[in-house]
Amino acid sequence: MYSEKVMDHFSNPRNVGEIEDASGTGTVGNPACGDIMKLTIKIENDKITDVKFKTFGCGAAIATSSMVTELVKGKELSEADKISNQTVAEALDGLPPVKMHCSNLAADALHAAIEDYKKKQGK
Amino acid sequence: MYSEKVMDHFSNPRNVGEIEDASGTGTVGNPACGDIMKLTIKIENDKITDVKFKTFGCGAAIATSSMVTELVKGKELSEADKISNQTVAEALDGLPPVKMHCSNLAADALHAAIEDYKKKQGK
Amino acid sequence: MNKIYFDHNATTPIIDEVFEAVVPYLKDQWGNPSSIHWAGRGPKKALEEAREKVCKLLNCAPLELIFTCSGTEGANHAIKGLAYAKKDRGNHIITTKVEHPAVLNTCKHLSKEGFDVTYLDVDPDGMIDLEELKKSITPKTVLITVMFANNETGVIFPIKEIGDIAKERGVAFHTDAVQAAGKVPIDVQDLNVDVLTISGHKLYAPKGVGALFVRRGVRLVPLIHGGHQERNRRGGTENVPGIVALGKACEVAVRDMDKETAHLKALKERLEKGISEKVPHIKINGHPDKRLPNTANISFEFVEGESLLLNLDMKGIAASSGSACTSGSLEPSHVLVSMGITHELSHGSVRFSLGKSNTMEEVEYLIEVMPPIVERMRSMSPLYAGIK
Amino acid sequence: MNKIYFDHNATTPIIDEVFEAVVPYLKDQWGNPSSIHWAGRGPKKALEEAREKVCKLLNCAPLELIFTCSGTEGANHAIKGLAYAKKDRGNHIITTKVEHPAVLNTCKHLSKEGFDVTYLDVDPDGMIDLEELKKSITPKTVLITVMFANNETGVIFPIKEIGDIAKERGVAFHTDAVQAAGKVPIDVQDLNVDVLTISGHKLYAPKGVGALFVRRGVRLVPLIHGGHQERNRRGGTENVPGIVALGKACEVAVRDMDKETAHLKALKERLEKGISEKVPHIKINGHPDKRLPNTANISFEFVEGESLLLNLDMKGIAASSGSACTSGSLEPSHVLVSMGITHELSHGSVRFSLGKSNTMEEVEYLIEVMPPIVERMRSMSPLYAGIK
Ligand SMILES: Cc1ncc(COP(=O)(O)O)c(C=O)c1O
Numbered sequence A, B: 001m002y003s004e005k006v007m008d009h010f011s012n013p014r015n016v017g018e019i020e021d022a023s024g025t026g027t028v029g030n031p032a033c034g035d036i037m038k039l040t041i042k043i044e045n046d047k048i049t050d051v052k053f054k055t056f057g058c059g060a061a062i063a064t065s066s067m068v069t070e071l072v073k074g075k076e077l078s079e080a081d082k083i084s085n086q087t088v089a090e091a092l093d094g095l096p097p098v099k100m101h102c103s104n105l106a107a108d109a110l111h112a113a114i115e116d117y118k119k120k121q122g123k
Numbered sequence C, D: 001m002n003k004i005y006f007d008h009n010a011t012t013p014i015i016d017e018v019f020e021a022v023v024p025y026l027k028d029q030w031g032n033p034s035s036i037h038w039a040g041r042g043p044k045k046a047l048e049e050a051r052e053k054v055c056k057l058l059n060c061a062p063l064e065l066i067f068t069c070s071g072t073e074g075a076n077h078a079i080k081g082l083a084y085a086k087k088d089r090g091n092h093i094i095t096t097k098v099e100h101p102a103v104l105n106t107c108k109h110l111s112k113e114g115f116d117v118t119y120l121d122v123d124p125d126g127m128i129d130l131e132e133l134k135k136s137i138t139p140k141t142v143l144i145t146v147m148f149a150n151n152e153t154g155v156i157f158p159i160k161e162i163g164d165i166a167k168e169r170g171v172a173f174h175t176d177a178v179q180a181a182g183k184v185p186i187d188v189q190d191l192n193v194d195v196l197t198i199s200g201h202k203l204y205a206p207k208g209v210g211a212l213f214v215r216r217g218v219r220l221v222p223l224i225h226g227g228h229q230e231r232n233r234r235g236g237t238e239n240v241p242g243i244v245a246l247g248k249a250c251e252v253a254v255r256d257m258d259k260e261t262a263h264l265k266a267l268k269e270r271l272e273k274g275i276s277e278k279v280p281h282i283k284i285n286g287h288p289d290k291r292l293p294n295t296a297n298i299s300f301e302f303v304e305g306e307s308l309l310l311n312l313d314m315k316g317i318a319a320s321s322g323s324a325c326t327s328g329s330l331e332p333s334h335v336l337v338s339m340g341i342t343h344e345l346s347h348g349s350v351r352f353s354l355g356k357s358n359t360m361e362e363v364e365y366l367i368e369v370m371p372p373i374v375e376r377m378r379s380m381s382p383l384y385a386g387i388k
């Protein structure tokens, strides 16, 4: 059902955890789908220097969470902004059709975290 | 589908043919069923001394025709009168249910032949 | 005793290639294709590979194929499914008098449910009249269902022409291709059929599996509601071994069709010629050209079919009279009667349907044993007396 | 790697005895049982012998059994068949919230066709309330359909009591016994059920075959119209190999049931006890006693079921979450949610369903590997953080 890349990220997820003094936190999820993702990011000079995730969810949810952390680590905020759920799915060599909508929220979590950071900055 | 007795009478039918100077002739049949039987009997002193059949029909029709000729040959008319289609079917160790009604007309042919004889006698 | 099987329209043997393909799916790969763990993965893959093979036979896309358990299920799903999906638009169905009971009895059921059904006549060759078809279409007509090839006579219907008419008039079109699949080419891209039914056990796969082509965009009310299988179009755990077998059988059919057709035609022609020359008072039924390569339906005057079959059976030859579904001789074949053949003559009809493994020697053997059998039965027949 | 199969409620392996019994019907005895010649006789005999074996499992008469292609077909045939046969008397159907999609989606379809359907609640143990059932019956009620045993939790319903209520109130009663057949005794002479559905692939026969018990005198509108097969109650050439397999599987089930039950119970008890002792924050779902001997459904708090399954799969262990029909985690199990379990907890549920070939060693292996898997997934879960 899942691609090798998905299974790789599922069984060896990168960047699991929570950043204590995070610059931004994004939590998204849909209880009906059984997926909740929490992304914490550290931002220095408009650059994402660290990122960690915790996810309650299926294989796709965990793999997309892991993948998004890999994709954004070290990226400029402006570039990270461009990452979409589609980008993540493609980086994983695709997801099963049933998983495309519900369990592919990692980019949403990222954007929520960036939003949160910007809000805090605004204050 | 058929009992061994049916198959025996079907493959080696007894008394096939037509009696030239028959005392009585009975023809019964149902074109929808595809069965037509013609029985000719020779009667002397109220006894069936000879009997022959010709039948257009399925295995059951041919076997019941053959069987009825065996059953009545040498019988008193009064005894032959008692033979029913059921008697014939039983003598053949039974017939498949679908065949009980349509293709089991040999006794009817016999009674028609006896009737024919009686009518002729009446004249 | 030799066993000679001339009843391939009733069912076919399972060929070795198919048997070999099935065994792993009975022995080791018995998992549920819906399972996400190891046991489900092999069966899931096999299911989709088989689907592609069946699609190749019909030239359709995988999404357009639904697996079923039989031709009869397929016909029910197609006809009820289309009729109910369109019942707001009308309640008129057109079919023919010579369909298989799977279609006829489904239509009969629908007429109890408020549908009107027109049963088209056939001519003495077993053909329908396309003009009559056109005239039968009314604004209430929602469905035409006409078989691809007739199971008793092998007559092939003008499916392309019927499809064109159906399309022009905006009427859904189903064809029961159970007897055609594997015997003649079928290309749904070339035919305006909306739904097409096939059955595994008529093309060297086992009983218990079939398939339905449903053109993209055509909506059917499901016949079997349940789980998400077949994209919610047909519930129930998929019969993986059966489906694998059907896939393999279709692959073989595609590969061997040209060769088989030539082989079957040669045998059938010899059979018809041989019997015609040796047995008087016979009639070969069905259109002379527009017929399956494997089917010879012959009426023997003055004798009844079942008794011929029993005699043939005693010689090891399997054939059938009328449809295989009528084991018993209670009713004359509705197909032959519709062709204007008398009840008596219909009762005296035998269908020889040839297949892959038949040989010319087997046909010659039939030609040898048939005349004395017919002669003996005729000598017992009250109908023959006057003729001789 | 070891392959350990704990997903017998999804489908079962085909046991050797069944495989051996089927092979001749794929290789040599491929004839059509309706054929009157040599090729039909063996299959015909096998068909009727298999029927008697299935009847023994249910304690019914051969005339009361119809072969189908799946549990789903059976449920559709039973429910639609009874509802339509009685639609002049009323349009109300009673079922439960925890039925299999084969029943639920059939009922949903019927509600589109003008039937009213009552879905009975279940309590936290997964049980229905018989008083609520009685109160739901109205003069318009024509059918009650309640499953014999639930596929996800194994909960066994009070079929005898329901049947008595149905009989007293003159309402037809169908039970989906797909999960019960072969696992617990079923005696239709003792139960007032009118129609009962079973499926082959849940009791060690292949996919593609099932059966329906229809009590003498009970009339169903056929689902699949066609030829004269199954006494005109279900058209289509009979799936002889599948039917032979089902017969054999039922024979084995009758023979081995007592022994199997003891075996399965011991394994299940060890499994539940072992997991309970080693993994905190779990919940065992379903009635403590009224449950199939083979089914353990466990909710693991703070983690999601599919990811547990994938981890188990990497260790060679096959299990499932919710119903096998929901491959994907889009919806939490309707069965668990109906029992009042939260969505989150429902998503974290795993069903272990044991079978014949499972051993205590396999169960011990599971008890060993499960705790670190759960621990690892919990460490990744945002829901767990606060707890630890
Ligand atoms: C309780 C129940 N009913 C019906 C079915 C459907 O059976 P089948 O897969 O044979 O259609 C299943 C199995 O999936 C089941 O567990």
Ligand SMILES: Cc1ncc(COP(=O)(O)O)c(C=O)c1O
Pocket (backbone or CB within 6 Å): C009, C069, C070, C071, C072, C073, C075, C100, C102, C147, C149, C150, C151, C176, C178, C179, C199, C200, C201, C210, D235, D236, D237
């Ligand atoms: C033309 C035709 N349609 C439908 C069927 C039914 O197929 P099945 O036996 O697979 O249900 C048959 C065969 O019996 C057939 O010959």
